[in-house]
Amino acid sequence: IDEIIANYKAxxxxxxxxxxxxxxxxxxxxxxxxxxxxxxxxxxxxxxxYVAAAGLDPxxxxxxxxxxxxxxxxxxxxxxxLGIRQKRPADKEFYEATEKVLNGLTRAFPGIFI
Numbered sequence: 001i002d003e004i005i006a007n008y009k010a011x012x013x014x015x016x017x018x019x020x021x022x023x024x025x026x027x028x029x030x031x032x033x034x035x036x037x038x039x040x041x042x043x044x045x046x047x048x049x050y051v052a053a054a055g056l057d058p059x060x061x062x063x064x065x066x067x068x069x070x071x072x073x074x075x076x077x078x079x080x081x082l083g084i085r086q087k088r089p090a091d092k093e094f095y096e097a098t099e100k101v102l103n104g105l106t107r108a109f110p111g112i113f114i
Contacts, residue, residue, distance in 0.1 A: 001104040009108060018062035020113045021105065022046045025066045025098075027088065036070030037083030062112075066101060068094060 009017075026039025043063035050056045069086040070076060076085055088094065105112055 001100050002107065005104050005108040016059055018109055018112060019060045020047070020050065020056060021062040021064055023064040023066065023101070023114065025068055025094075026070070026083075027068075034070050034072040034075075034088075036072060036075050036081070037065055037067050038075070038081075040065045064101075066098065068097065 022043035024039050024042045026035045026037060026042070029035045029039050029042060040063065043065065047056070047058070047061040047063050051058045051061065067083050069084045069088045070081075071088050075081045075083065076087075089097070102114065105114065
């Protein structure tokens with residue numbers, strides 16, 4: 001994860017650094033259920049709301065979806081589904097991976113609001 005974040009940082013314009021992120025794994029989207037990678041609209045939409053209502057700088061916002069797969073059978077069989085075609089991992093594996101992402105983000109962007 002550190003390498004992925006480092007690559008992201010290297011591609012950013014100088015002086016542009018995210019200070020706010022919204023993260024989802026797409027598993028429990030209210031009213032819609034398990035969307036998997038299709039849940040990306042949730043962090044994007046929340047950050048748009050924060051930009052519009054709270055005046056956050058949109059260039060300093062980072063929407064993230066963690067693709068751990070999906071338990072939605074419809075998406076697992078859909079040839080156009082963009083996410084990983086596997087069932088979600090057990091809780092232990094899920095929480096360990098999520099912790100690695102959160103630790104990597106805070107190492108790369110100290111003080112980021114998650």
